Amino acid sequence: MPSPFISPSSVSQPDDLAILHLRRDLLIPTILQTHDDEDLGYEEGKVTNTRFGSFPHSTLLGKPWGSQIVASVVDTGSRGRRRLSKKPGNDTRHLKRKADELDSPGISDEAKPLLKPAIAASSGFIHLLHPTPESWTASLPHRTQVVYTPDYSYILHRLRVRPGSTIIEAGAGSGSFTHAAARAVFDGYPIEQPATKKRCLGRVYSFEFHTQRVEKISKEIEQHRLGGLVEVTHRDVYNDGFLLGNPKTGASPNANAVFLDLPAPWQALKHLVRESPSGPRSPLDPSSPVHICTFSPCLEQAQRTISTLRQQSWLSISMVEVHHKRIEVRREGYGLDSGSLRGGTMFPKSVDEAISKLLVAEDRAKQFREAQIVQKESLEATPDYKTGENEDCDTKSGLPDKFATVSSSQSQVPSVLQGRLVHRTEPELKTHTSYLVFAVLPCSWSEADEQRCRQSWPSGNLTAQIEEMVTPKSKKELKREAYAERQRQKAQQQQQKTAAGSPQQGKQELEPKKYN
Numbered sequence: 001m002p003s004p005f006i007s008p009s010s011v012s013q014p015d016d017l018a019i020l021h022l023r024r025d026l027l028i029p030t031i032l033q034t035h036d037d038e039d040l041g042y043e044e045g046k047v048t049n050t051r052f053g054s055f056p057h058s059t060l061l062g063k064p065w066g067s068q069i070v071a072s073v074v075d076t077g078s079r080g081r082r083r084l085s086k087k088p089g090n091d092t093r094h095l096k097r098k099a100d101e102l103d104s105p106g107i108s109d110e111a112k113p114l115l116k117p118a119i120a121a122s123s124g125f126i127h128l129l130h131p132t133p134e135s136w137t138a139s140l141p142h143r144t145q146v147v148y149t150p151d152y153s154y155i156l157h158r159l160r161v162r163p164g165s166t167i168i169e170a171g172a173g174s175g176s177f178t179h180a181a182a183r184a185v186f187d188g189y190p191i192e193q194p195a196t197k198k199r200c201l202g203r204v205y206s207f208e209f210h211t212q213r214v215e216k217i218s219k220e221i222e223q224h225r226l227g228g229l230v231e232v233t234h235r236d237v238y239n240d241g242f243l244l245g246n247p248k249t250g251a252s253p254n255a256n257a258v259f260l261d262l263p264a265p266w267q268a269l270k271h272l273v274r275e276s277p278s279g280p281r282s283p284l285d286p287s288s289p290v291h292i293c294t295f296s297p298c299l300e301q302a303q304r305t306i307s308t309l310r311q312q313s314w315l316s317i318s319m320v321e322v323h324h325k326r327i328e329v330r331r332e333g334y335g336l337d338s339g340s341l342r343g344g345t346m347f348p349k350s351v352d353e354a355i356s357k358l359l360v361a362e363d364r365a366k367q368f369r370e371a372q373i374v375q376k377e378s379l380e381a382t383p384d385y386k387t388g389e390n391e392d393c394d395t396k397s398g399l400p401d402k403f404a405t406v407s408s409s410q411s412q413v414p415s416v417l418q419g420r421l422v423h424r425t426e427p428e429l430k431t432h433t434s435y436l437v438f439a440v441l442p443c444s445w446s447e448a449d450e451q452r453c454r455q456s457w458p459s460g461n462l463t464a465q466i467e468e469m470v471t472p473k474s475k476k477e478l479k480r481e482a483y484a485e486r487q488r489q490k491a492q493q494q495q496q497k498t499a500a501g502s503p504q505q506g507k508q509e510l511e512p513k514k515y516n
């Protein structure tokens with residue numbers, strides 16, 4: 001089945017990884033299930049609880065990606081009575097067995113327990129998204145520091161990674177870079193269309209030496225159906241290098257790009273060399289230049305890497321520090337007329353505006369006092385004078401309605417164009433200091449390659465011309481050439497003269513003169 005990261009189906013399906021989008025910076029990944037695989041005791045089946053409410057997976061399945069899903073009323077209280085506590089000593093094996101049994105193909109749909117239908121709640125909603133490397137990076141369970149999107153997008157671009165590329169990655173860590181690299185190299189699934197001589201299918205060869213991380217990332221790669229594209233190897237790359245299978249005699253990944261996110265990348269560089277007749281097999285593609293990037297959190301590490309790269313004949317070495325900033329662009333309104341503007345500051349923006357506001361307020365107060373005097377006089381003149389609330393009053397200010405504040409949103413300018421357009425960098429952005437070192441290792445080129453190349457593409461004429469230009473001529477040769485040139489010019493002049501003379505004259509000249 002195709003990976004939801006690369007070719008998502010049109011609607012969500014069981015066993016798909018889905019991203020529940022609560023806010024731009026709050027995403028929850030979940031594997032969609034028709035049943036409660038962990039047997040947490042919900043009558044609605046599997047439920048994901050969020051701060052915006054509970055979402056039974058029955059409400060998430062079969063929906064087009066991007067749908068808005070309303071939270072459901074879920075009894076989170078009574079389920080606790082059915083759930084066994086996971087304290088050490090409690091046997092939870094039967095729960096696992098129950099989930100496995102429900103999954104087994106032998107169980108018919110009728111035999112599975114009926115799920116309670118979900119009832120919409122008013123607590124909130126989420127958006128259901130298919131996973132992308134970007135949303136996975138923002139939501140994955142962190143096991144290590146991860147490479148964030150601004151960094152890996154730049155790294156993959158500088159490594160010239162494209163469909164069909166083969167990339168070595170070490171260490172795999174939490175798999176953030178792995179997913180982005182898998183999408184970048186994708187050029188078809190190996191099962192559907194096997195690689196041919198002309199068409200390479202992209203591959204990511206991931207190396208990691210931490211056992212639990214290897215297990216977790218291998219499981220995730222299978223769950224995300226990236227198995228044919230990513231191969232994870234449990235390996236200490238400082239000592240054992242990058243060959244597949246056996247570290248000494250294994251197959252070469254034939255990589256044309258390398259990304260090292262290791263504490264000491266320079267220690268792994270000794271394995272990233274071209275093949276030599278006496279040395280071990282090279283993990284690099286012999287037919288193409290290899291681009292490398294190392295990721296270091298401090299400058300000293302970057303310097304050490306650069307120095308080792310130089311010793312090992314890498315070229316075009318450069319270092320880049322990624323300083324990504326997200327820029328927020330919005331309209332900001334100041335002034336008494338900015339009441340209708342979102343985020344507007346109701347404050348006089350100039351002295352003139354402040355004075356005019358004071359004058360209006362003074363005028364209103366004067367009118368209010370006069371109105372009160374008139375009202376009092378008319379009431380005193382009325383025999384059944386009673387005190388009571390004046391219903392025509394503006395409740396906030398106590399002013400009669402006619403003096404109530406006039407809305408400031410009477411401007412003809414639409415609210416989206418009101419105020420000043422400002423942009424600010426958002427201070428809190430998920431990233432960490434990264435010094436990226438880039439370099440290129442050209443193909444190895446021997447004298448035999450040069451000869452073979454000359455034979456395949458002979459450039460005879462050019463060679464003769466170049467030889468002529470570089471070999472100095474003797475004096476005698478130069479004199480002979482000058483004499484020949486003079487003779488040529490003379491003959492040319494003679495011809496021109498003949499052509500310019502009259503035809504008669506020409507005829508006479510042509511005919512030999514007869515002398516008596």
Ligand SMILES: C[S@@+](CC[C@H](N)C(=O)[O-])C[C@H]1O[C@@H](n2cnc3c(N)ncnc32)[C@H](O)[C@@H]1O
Nearest residue numbers: 147171173174175176177208209210236237261
């Ligand atoms: C910063 S994390 C990599 C994060 C990863 N690039 C990501 O985007 O999720 C560094 C990883 O390198 C691994 N590592 C350290 N030394 C290693 C070695 N000698 N061989 C293989 N992996 C190693 C660590 O176990 C750790 O998981």
